[in-house]
Amino acid sequence: MKLDAEGIDAICGLVNDLCGIYLDSSKDYLIEGRLADLVKKHGCQSYAELARKARAGASNPVADDVVNAITTNETLWFRDATPFNALRFKILPELIDAKANTATPRKIRVWSAACSTGQEAYSIAMTFADIVPGIANWDLEIVGTDISSDAVRRAREARYSQLEISRGLDQIHQSGYFSQSNREYHVNEVLRSKCRFEVRNLLQPFTSLGRFDIVFCRNVAIYFKNADRQSLFRRIAEQMNPGGWLFVGSSEALNEMGPEWTPQRHCGAVCYQPKALATV
Ligand SMILES: C[S@@+](CC[C@H](N)C(=O)[O-])C[C@H]1O[C@@H](n2cnc3c(N)ncnc32)[C@H](O)[C@@H]1O
16 A cells, blocks of 8 residues: 555544654655554555544554554663663662652652553563662552553563563572473562553553653654653652652753753763752
């Protein structure tokens, strides 16, 4: 199916409305590569017709298919390493200390926003389990959210191929937190019990999400327009507990984060605290 100018406009508008991802005509190869099969699957005569079908009504399976196909779910274990070093050596020990004299000394909430297939959330859980004995006795909740229902389903399943495991997971974590069966690696039940996953669009209100001590929002805002990016980080600031910490992707520019955030460097990672709440 040929992708014409009308199809490009219709798909770019649709993708922007569905998930905030900014595409233009320079991405025609990506649109064709990822959506050609859906045009056929849904019996459409053109990309513009696919876009029209995807816009027909709420909870539309065509729209869900488009989101699953167009999103880039690239991720790996302990991605970029330094945020996990900052967690391990600075942020978690201080947070645990700070919580010790509160009414909820063992309650820690972490958000992996745009969690893709779960590697980021489980890497956070492994980091916690590495340094805290008896993780089962902690009220640790790691909430992974993503707009892609396929990615969220895979995160919940917590089963990974040899190829996925080979991307960033060292032998110690593999043997400590995974079991193997049928050439797949399963995250252990203790870690799984600390992580839950839900489909959520970061451009929509964060209803019933609660507040977090730590937020990872990495490698997703780069796809958004500036205004959406700024609004996202402003709204994330409202979801943080006092003294909370935010990590963004290594290529995400500080000046686009908005005025609410104070950057700090720990263990080679840049991490942010909301300005009004910063402790240093
Ligand atoms: C490149 S992955 C990043 C995964 C992980 N945070 C990491 O850094 O390894 C980007 C993820 O953002 C998700 N995404 C894109 N637009 C989104 C939106 N509007 N709301 C929530 N998630 C979105 C995609 O489905 C994809 O899984």
